[in-house]
Amino acid sequence: MVVLFVVAASVFGLSSEGVRDAVDDVGPLAPLVFIAFSAALTVACVPGPLLAGAAGLLFGTAxxxxxxxxxxxxGATAAALISRRFGASALDELSGRRVTALQDWIAARGFLAVxxxxxxxxxxxNLVNYAAGLTRVPLAVFAAATAVGCAPRAFAYVALGGSLDDLGSPEAIVAFSVLIGMALVGLLFAARDVRAARAARREG
Structure with missing residues (x-):
């Protein structure tokens, strides 16, 4: 996603300083306008890295x-709300015991599951956004877990967008390091779950 963002910016001749000068003309409401439009695009399943990169290009990292x-x-909470409003009741009517048990398992873990x-x-x-709406996780809990969980990658993509003119800068290097670190952490968690599942099968 970062590569696509950088290529698109290069093709259209964007520079971080030029874009920020244009944004400054909009005034202090620019971040709020961006939040509204970006949230709407999130509901429409536009990739988050592109939106975060755009935030970095427009406003800088800070x-x-x-x-x-x-x-x-x-945007994630709005998508979950839409899914819950229009899909949760239908799922409850059609789901069997296994789906109900899975919903109960996710609801019991709430914040940690998200x-x-x-x-x-x-x-x-985006799949998590809409799938979460079909669970019983409270939207406030979902929003809090989303904010915490997306923060490291959001920073990384924003920093890369803000460093568009110099992807070899210390800020960009830190961003790449965060993305690699998050990927490694995710793989460690996944490997742990695989080992736990295998151990449970052996005991069963």
Whole structure:
């Protein structure tokens, strides 16, 4: 996603300083406008890394990071709310005992279940948004776990967007390190779960 963002920016001749000069003309409401539009695009399943990179390009890392986290959390919660409003009741009517048991398992773990889904690198962000709406996890808990879970990657993508003119800068290097670290943490969690599942099967 970062590669796509950088290529697109290069093709259209964007520079971080030029874009920020244009944003400054909009005034202090620019971050709020971005949050609203980015949240709407999140509901429409536009990839989060592109939106976070855009926040970095527009506002820089310091302001872009909280802006990206807020927009990602708002969009994710809106998507979960839509899913719950229009899909949860139908799922409850059609689901069997296994699905109900899975819903109960996720609801019991709430914050940690959502946080875990956000950390794992192979789990699509937008899929989690809509799938969470079909569970019994309270939306406030979902939003809190989303904000915490998406923060490291949001910072990384924002920093890369803000460093578009110099991807070899210390800020960009830190961003790449965060993304690699998050991927490794996710793989460690996944490996732990695989070992636990195998041990449970052996005991059973």
């Amino acid at each position: 302001l872009g990071t909280p802006t990206a986290i807020a927009s990602a959390t708002l 946080l875990y889904a956000r950390i794992l690198p192979a789990v699509p962000y």
